[in-house]
Amino acid sequence: MPNPRCQSPQSEGRLADKPRQLPLRFTHRPATTRDDLIVSDPVSAAIGIVDRWPEWPSPIVILVGPTGAGKSHLADVWCDRAGAVAISPATYDESRAIAAAEHAPVLVEDAERAGFSDNFLFHLINSVRQNNQTMLMTTRMWPSAWSIELPDLKSRLKSATVVEIGEPDDAMLAQVIVKLFADRQIAVDERTVAFLVCRMERSLDAAQRIVGRMDELALSRGSRISRALAGEALAEFGRDGGFDEVS
Numbered sequence: 001m002p003n004p005r006c007q008s009p010q011s012e013g014r015l016a017d018k019p020r021q022l023p024l025r026f027t028h029r030p031a032t033t034r035d036d037l038i039v040s041d042p043v044s045a046a047i048g049i050v051d052r053w054p055e056w057p058s059p060i061v062i063l064v065g066p067t068g069a070g071k072s073h074l075a076d077v078w079c080d081r082a083g084a085v086a087i088s089p090a091t092y093d094e095s096r097a098i099a100a101a102e103h104a105p106v107l108v109e110d111a112e113r114a115g116f117s118d119n120f121l122f123h124l125i126n127s128v129r130q131n132n133q134t135m136l137m138t139t140r141m142w143p144s145a146w147s148i149e150l151p152d153l154k155s156r157l158k159s160a161t162v163v164e165i166g167e168p169d170d171a172m173l174a175q176v177i178v179k180l181f182a183d184r185q186i187a188v189d190e191r192t193v194a195f196l197v198c199r200m201e202r203s204l205d206a207a208q209r210i211v212g213r214m215d216e217l218a219l220s221r222g223s224r225i226s227r228a229l230a231g232e233a234l235a236e237f238g239r240d241g242g243f244d245e246v247s
Contacts, residue, residue, distance in 0.1 A: 043070055043172070049163050050078045054105075058161045059129050062111070062137045065165030068205030071138040072109065078136050079107050087124070094120045101127040101135070111137040111146075118150035125156045168204055173197045176204055180211040181225070188225050195227045199234055210237060 046063055049056065063071050079086060084105040087097045094117075100106060101124055108114060111121070128135040139146075142164075143157040168176065174193050181188040200206050213233040218225055 043074075043165050046070075046074055046163050046165050049161070050074050050081070053078060053082055054134060056134060056161065058159060059133065060125060060135045060137065060156070060160035062139060062143060062157070062160050062162045063165065064139055064142055064162060066140060066203055066205065068203060068208050069165040069168075070204060071165065075107055075109055075136060075138055082134065082136075084136070089115045094123075098123050098127045101133055102131045103133075105134045105136070107136050109138045111139045112141055112143075118148055118153045122150055122153040122156060125153075167202055170197050173200070173202070173204075173207060176207050177211060180207060181215075184211075184215050186215065186225055192225060192227050192230055196230050196234070201237070206237065210234065213237070 046065070049061055049063075063074060065071050078084065082105040084107045085097075085100045086107045086109070087100070088109070092100070097106070097120070106124070106128060108116075108121075108124075116124075125135065127133075137160075142162065143154075143160070146157075148154050148157070174197050177193050177196055178188060196207075196210065200210060210230075210233050213236060214225055214229050217223075217229055217232065223229065
């Protein structure tokens with residue numbers, strides 16, 4: 001859910017053996033405050049740069065990481081702390097965005113695919129630098145892999161501070177799974193979490209999809225979250241659906 005300060009922009013006790021029913025689509029709000037950040041080695045550098053604001057090594061910071069890596073969560077935390085303006089094609093035309101950067105920090109998420117032109121990004125970065133502001137950009141790819149034709153923009157991006165969110169380790173995946181269930185007000189047992197971590201794709205995006213599917217299945221059946229349900233969800237996503245009983 002978007003941070004309202006950015007100017008842009010159920011339970012474990014579900015009973016088994018109930019008749020099959022269509023899941024009701026309750027909305028759930030992910031916890032996205034600073035205290036909700038999961039601190040581990042893969043994200044420590046990214047959390048560190050957010051915490052260091054405004055004492056950044058350069059006015060432009062770029063967070064790089066795969067889908068579901070936590071970039072939006074970090075962006076929300078920074079946006080709230082900095083009172084930043086979130087720039088997107090849907091909410092700002094180019095002249096308004098550049099003018100906004102004269103007076104406040106700015107946030108551009110999914111920078112490489114947001115649909116902005118090279119000229120716009122170049123002038124936005126210049127406005128940030130000339131007015132002693134700061135800018136956070138998030139992206140799935142390093143800037144060197146973006147489709148950029150404007151040499152001046154390439155030069156500006158080379159001077160930015162780039163911080164990468166690494167591949168999640170087992171400890172981080174486990175914490176993320178617990179948090180994703182907690183966001184849905186579901187308590188999940190450690191054995192189910194360990195079962196998932198050992199078998200799932202090594203990405204936070206996969207964790208989001210699997211937890212969401214397990215929640216849908218449990219709601220439709222009136223059942224508990226279990227390792228059997230985890231195996232079924234994993235099978236749907238092309239992973240090992242079978243499992244052995246482990247202590």
